[in-house]
Amino acid sequence: MSNLQQAEIPAVELRSLDTLWFQVSGTLCNLACSHCLVSASPTNRTHEHLSLSKVEGYLDEAVRLGVREFYFTGGEPFLNPEMEAILERTLELGPATVLTNGLLLNTERCARLKQMSDRSDYSLDLRVSIDGYDSASNDPIRGEGSFVRILKGIGNLAAAGLNPVITVTEVCSEVASAKGRERFFEVLREHGLEKPRLKILPVFKIGAESERGGDYADWQRLKPEDALDGRWDHLQCSSSRMVTASGVWVCPILINVPGGRMGERIADTLGDYPLAHQACWTCHVEGATCRT
């Protein structure tokens, strides 16, 4: 890239540290969904588990910076043997959301999570994704037999008195309509959720694209004049950071890109970030955020 082009790359300012993400189980997962943002799988060790002591160091730092909420993702967070201890500690400081595939949510774990939630002043949200109303629509994406196991996990949460947020991607096109939503609500009520909470996520192909790279046309990159009223506050990198076992990244999307790494500690990452990656273009155009 010539210097001339370099000068045109806009930079996003971190206006506050609202959301701190933890790549708590690295890129390790017990599923290998075809649309995974970070290509997590049972064999992907690009990022390793985060330990409790590492997480605690980052929590201390975040508290002094006025953090508002914590998000845990992976991979599958509950593959991390210290996940429950990490969550318990986190809930002393602020609200937490765990993005889980639901497979490891057995009765005992759900009961412990409920206790943890009851003891905290703050909200604990479990967010479970499904990709259809039934095995036929879900399993081709999330894996053979996964629908039944996910719904079992959701049922266990409900039985323990926890009400997860169910996310569905627009891959499942019917959810966009009121009728489609109602059908989903029915499936969830049948599995014990009295007040189903459903969140529709836009499909964004960032994961696959950041993994493969080069799928964008050359013009699909951000220019300074794309900013809204001169600002980039609509991008999640303006108010969040992502902690991994090998340092702090700008956002949950670019963890497989070395250039997404901003530093060792959170304080190293409080500066501007150049929106050079083409995934940033998708974020901007689709208004995508990974938060609930």
Place this chain on the structure above:
Amino acid sequence: MSKFPDHKGKATLDGKLVPLEEFRAECKRHGRSLEDGERAAEAQRLVSVGGDGVEVEGPFERVLVFGGVYSNHYGLSAVLEAAERHRADAIYCLGDLGGFGPKPEKVWPLLTAAGVRCIQGNYEQSLATGHEDCNCGYTDPRDNHFAELSYNYTARNCSDEFKAWMGGLPERRRVRVGDRELLLVHGSPRQVNEFLFHTTTPVPFLEVLLEQERCDAMLCTHTGLHWHRRLPSGRDAINVGVIGRPANDGTTDVRYALLEAGGNGGLRVELPALRYDHEALAAEMRAESLPEEFVETILTGWWTTCLEILPAKERATSKF
């Protein structure tokens, strides 16, 4: 159907599988690793913005603060009577005068006659600028449907004079009660439609926010649910709730805040429940053909809409 490779000891770098060590070494070449002193300076830079130069009103001994009128003129009359009963030195309203209830213009003379000092909510901002929606900040389609109904009804039934008056209201106020300086905002000090719920607004966030705003207490509304958190530093964060509809607790009462100078420079904070003629309100809403879902909330104390914005814990105690 998996699109990506079996990684087994490898990671993807520039579209190719490379040994993990190579990927990690490349990562280490990116990002900063500052000295301790530089880190402290960076952290300070992030949290030290602040101060707004807004003139401080008062000092007062006792003030009454409410928010979210939502066109409930019955609730408004009741809270103004409460202010007299409490002998409040000043009355403040944190915005969102319209929406939900009937005949929005009726609250205007009540507010001006009682000398209520108002700030703008997102409703006033939207109505005054002719914005196409209320900018409440909902994300759920059903919530947005009901928000649109009430916004359009309110916009149709407010005079241009009333809207212009709304446009002239300040976005924030500062008030001295005893020795304490209170900051009054609608949603949060940083955004008019930010939701500050009890279980998602943690102590670390509030400490930094109130430090940045150089205030001893921050008062907001917007969510519809009241709470008070005394911070370890001795500061107070208070959501005064709303007087427009009940607090999703199965009672028909609404909430407001009473703040009094306490001994030793402290602040006494109360969030009393307030009874008002909710049956008259329900009847008037029906006469105006407002959604039966709204009427049900007024009569039962349970929300039937705006449920998707609730955090896990607030939703858990909700009926719907």
